[in-house]
Amino acid sequence: MTMAADSSTPVIRLRGLEKRFGIGDAENIAINGINLTIDKGEFVAIMGPSGCGKTTLLNIIGLLDRSIEGEYELDGQSVATISKRKQARIRSKQIGFVFQNFNLIPRLNVIENVALPLIYKGITRTKRLKIASDILRNFHLNEREYYMPHQLSGGQTQRVAIARALVNDPSIILADEPTGNLDSRASHIIMEELSDLHKRGNTIIMVTHNPRLTTYASRVITMLDGQIDTDTGSFKFKGQSITLQPIRRHKRSSRQLKRNKK
Amino acid sequence: MIRFLFLNHIQNAYQSMKGSRVRSALTMLGVTIGVASITVILSLSAGASKIITDQISSLRGNIAVIRPGVATNPITNLTQARLGRDYSTSTLTESDITYISHTPHIQYVAPLMVLSGTIKADSTAPSDSIVVATTPSLDNISDFKMREGQFLDKNVEQNAVVVGTQLSINVFGNESSIGRTLTIHGKEFTVIGVLKRMNDPINYNSIDFDNAAIISFAAGKKMNKNVTQIQQIDVKADSTANLTSAIGAIKTALLASHNGENDFSVLTGDQISQPTSQLFYMIAGVTTAIAAISLIVGGIGIMNIMLVTVAERTREIGIRKALGASNSDISWQFLIESLAISVGGGIFGYIFGYVVAFGITRFLTFDPIINWQIAVVALIISIFMGTLFGLYPSIRAARKDPIESLYQYN
Numbered sequence: 002m003t004m005a006a007d008s009s010t011p012v013i014r015l016r017g018l019e020k021r022f023g024i025g026d027a028e029n030i031a032i033n034g035i036n037l038t039i040d041k042g043e044f045v046a047i048m049g050p051s052g053c054g055k056t057t058l059l060n061i062i063g064l065l066d067r068s069i070e071g072e073y074e075l076d077g078q079s080v081a082t083i084s085k086r087k088q089a090r091i092r093s094k095q096i097g098f099v100f101q102n103f104n105l106i107p108r109l110n111v112i113e114n115v116a117l118p119l120i121y122k123g124i125t126r127t128k129r130l131k132i133a134s135d136i137l138r139n140f141h142l143n144e145r146e147y148y149m150p151h152q153l154s155g156g157q158t159q160r161v162a163i164a165r166a167l168v169n170d171p172s173i174i175l176a177d178e179p180t181g182n183l184d185s186r187a188s189h190i191i192m193e194e195l196s197d198l199h200k201r202g203n204t205i206i207m208v209t210h211n212p213r214l215t216t217y218a219s220r221v222i223t224m225l226d227g228q229i230d231t232d233t234g235s236f237k238f239k240g241q242s243i244t245l246q247p248i249r250r251h252k253r254s255s256r257q258l259k260r261n262k263k
Numbered sequence: 264m265i266r267f268l269f270l271n272h273i274q275n276a277y278q279s280m281k282g283s284r285v286r287s288a289l290t291m292l293g294v295t296i297g298v299a300s301i302t303v304i305l306s307l308s309a310g311a312s313k314i315i316t317d318q319i320s321s322l323r324g325n326i327a328v329i330r331p332g333v334a335t336n337p338i339t340n341l342t343q344a345r346l347g348r349d350y351s352t353s354t355l356t357e358s359d360i361t362y363i364s365h366t367p368h369i370q371y372v373a374p375l376m377v378l379s380g381t382i383k384a385d386s387t388a389p390s391d392s393i394v395v396a397t398t399p400s401l402d403n404i405s406d407f408k409m410r411e412g413q414f415l416d417k418n419v420e421q422n423a424v425v426v427g428t429q430l431s432i433n434v435f436g437n438e439s440s441i442g443r444t445l446t447i448h449g450k451e452f453t454v455i456g457v458l459k460r461m462n463d464p465i466n467y468n469s470i471d472f473d474n475a476a477i478i479s480f481a482a483g484k485k486m487n488k489n490v491t492q493i494q495q496i497d498v499k500a501d502s503t504a505n506l507t508s509a510i511g512a513i514k515t516a517l518l519a520s521h522n523g524e525n526d527f528s529v530l531t532g533d534q535i536s537q538p539t540s541q542l543f544y545m546i547a548g549v550t551t552a553i554a555a556i557s558l559i560v561g562g563i564g565i566m567n568i569m570l571v572t573v574a575e576r577t578r579e580i581g582i583r584k585a586l587g588a589s590n591s592d593i594s595w596q597f598l599i600e601s602l603a604i605s606v607g608g609g610i611f612g613y614i615f616g617y618v619v620a621f622g623i624t625r626f627l628t629f630d631p632i633i634n635w636q637i638a639v640v641a642l643i644i645s646i647f648m649g650t651l652f653g654l655y656p657s658i659r660a661a662r663k664d665p666i667e668s669l670y671q672y673n
Contacts, residue, residue: 065585065665086589093587104582104669108282120271121587169587 010077012173012204013039013062018071020057020227031057033227034071041172044199045206046215049224055208056101056177058224062206063096063175064088093121097166099176101208103158105150111161112137112146118169136164140194156187163194174198176207180214192217272596276603279572287604290568293561294608294648295615298641300554302616304547305640306631307623314629315467325503326404327510327531328467329363329496329517331355354526355493362516363498368505369513373401375468375495376483380448382476384434392430393475394447396483404499405468412441412456414477421482424452427473428460447476448486462628468495506531546623558644561608562652569601569656573663580660581668594661601653602646609645613638 020032031054039045047055060066061073064080067088073080075091083091097118105114116133124132137143140160150158159179166174176195180188188211196217199205207218215221223230280287331354355374364372376396382388401407402414414425424445431440431454440454461472484491498513500506510529517527573580580593588596620631 060666063585065669086591089584089587089589089592092585096587098585100582100585100669104578104585106579106582108278117583118586120268121583121589121592123268126271126274165586 011038011074012041012043012076013037013206014072014074014077015062016072016074018058018061018069018073020054020061020066020069030227032061032069035227035229037222037229037232039204039206041204042199042202043204044196044217044219046218046221047206047208047224048210048212048215048221049230053224054227055224059175059177059206059208062173063098064092089121093118094169095172097169097171097174099159099163099166099174099179101178101181103150103162103181105158105161105165107150110147110149111142111153114150114161115165115168117165122169133164133168136168137161140164155181156183156190159183159187159191160194163191167198172203174203174205176205178209179207180209180211188214268592268595269599272599273603275596276600279600280603280607286568287607290561290564290604291608291611293557293564294605294645295561295612297554297558297561297648298609298612298644299616299619300550300557301644302613302637302641303620303623303631304550304554305637306617306620306633307546307627307629309632309634309637310624310629313632318466325500325506326467327498327500327506327513327529329355329359329498329513329527329529331494331527353493354521354524355496356520357491357493358520359493359517359527360496362520363496363513366509366512366516368500368502368509369498370501371400371403371497371499373398373404373497374480374491374493375401375470375497376480376487376492377470377494378448378483378487378492380486382430382434382445382447384440384443384445385436386434388430388433388474391471391474392433393470394478394483395470395475396478396480396486398480400499401477401497404497407472408459408461410457410459411439412454414456415479419455419479420453421479421485422450422452423455423479425456425458425477426454427458427471427475429473430476431457433474445476447478450486452476452478452482468497558648561605562648565601565604565649566652566656568604569597569653570659572600573597573656573660576660577663577668577671580663581665581671584663584665585669590661593663594657597657597660598650598653601656602649605649605653606642606645609641609648612645613641616641 015035015037018032018035018037019030022029022031033054035058047058049055057066061069064075067080067085075083080088105111106117109117112130112133115137116129119129119132134143134146137146140163142157142160142164145153145157145161150161153161159181163176163179166176174195179195180191183191192214195205195207199217199219207214209215221231221233223232357374360372360374363369374397378394378396380394382392382394397415399414399416407414410428412425413419415423424447426434426440426445428438431438434440434445435443438457440457442454444451444453446452458472458477466472478486498509500509510531514529518525521527583593583596617631617633624630
């Protein structure tokens, strides 16, 4: 955490990252040599066709996928040297996950789902519920606290999922298609929330299919076949990275995306 | 930190069990039956030995019992039939009685010779009636209370008999039978006394005196074709303090007369109170078998259910790991859930066990004992079961790959 405060050290630094699935003939290279540096406070949008390795990259950054080749430094420390237990602690304290398919635990109600990450931080139940309740109020979900996940609409479910990712006050937020199948209005609310977090100095890495959402990002990376295709790079204004409309390359990739969808 | 997690795991286990009530209840049932059987065995055996312990302490604790054969350990007693002792010829002889009665500090010696033979008068006594030949000293050792008449003494005729209340009712139809005659093994005996009802078939003499006909040792020997067959010798010392030295002397004397063969055992205090009732052995044997089987089956049930639960919650495991749970957090979550099932089952089993034990003792002459040791044993067994059979599922849960778990579709 002390290192993260040092703005000169990148939060995430990947060198020659590779990830393979399977062995022998069935081997499949998901990530094929990625070099990437992400600084503190960046809002990175990762785009690319299905199967290009976006989600895998996000999982690796989020310390869920350990069997990798190449180098990954988190806050200046090589991940390979961090013990499993320590990695779990980092996930608990520094990283917030927003999943594509929400991934709420169906047998727990909304407030318990939101309070879940706090369990592993060792916070007492009453305190947990209070923190969770506070954050749900920010998301205008305080009336839904005791609903079960299946009783919520898609937009509400995703807001709960985001609330859960934020409840630990993580410095890095990893979002895998956070607006998934939501309509544009619901997507807008969620993106505003992420944008707000970004302004408060959090690092956000978001995978998306929707080119419109990249307008919220300060940096747009497109991936193709396990490699970085284009990267707008980080734009900084007065020391803070600013949101920027991506350039032409992005449009090409969005067309490519549409082609792929057909 | 650990404590909070622990509490949380318990809450979690509670919710999970509430979520699948029938499944959890059925799984618990296996443990319940096992622990109930163990509770029955322990409470009844404690109850049975307490009776004998009480008898001995009421006799001021200065008695010893000599039995043929070497005392087996109580656990073998529980699981094995005592065939050897029931059918082999006794190693105790008449000369042993003489040796013992000459031992210093020994006040009274009474041999017990249990004979077979039909007891008959107006009607035939049921087969559980016992004929026992002994000497008048038995009265001094066991301190019999007479309902009427007298116990055997030196002056009575050889055909005198003292009967138990129940035997009197069984053969004569009423409790007062002084002066009446009955036949044992075809020989006539006259009743000179009726014992007061004792209602304790379990005692250190292993004889239910309510159902016994007591004849003199000489008459018994004659009935047995002049062969003595001594099942037990009761010994009473002049004081508790002298009992130990007296026992030592008896052992030395008997060992010498038996040519150094250690084929007898001298029991005192708690050693005597090892329950000897056949009924108790039967109950203990059956319940031990049920307990062992049901504990194993119950344990397999727990493991099975936990494996199903782990499989069902694969995605949840992935989510929890992504949100910061370490492997041991996950492992504990499932281990505590399995412990909740087994300990829950154990508590029900403990209660159910006492219900059964009190039910059984409605037909017996003693009550089950309630003490903390039995509760602790029940608890330890439950915890052991939960841990043993929950360990594998919980390790399996902890080892699940977070990514595979997260993207599993159910």
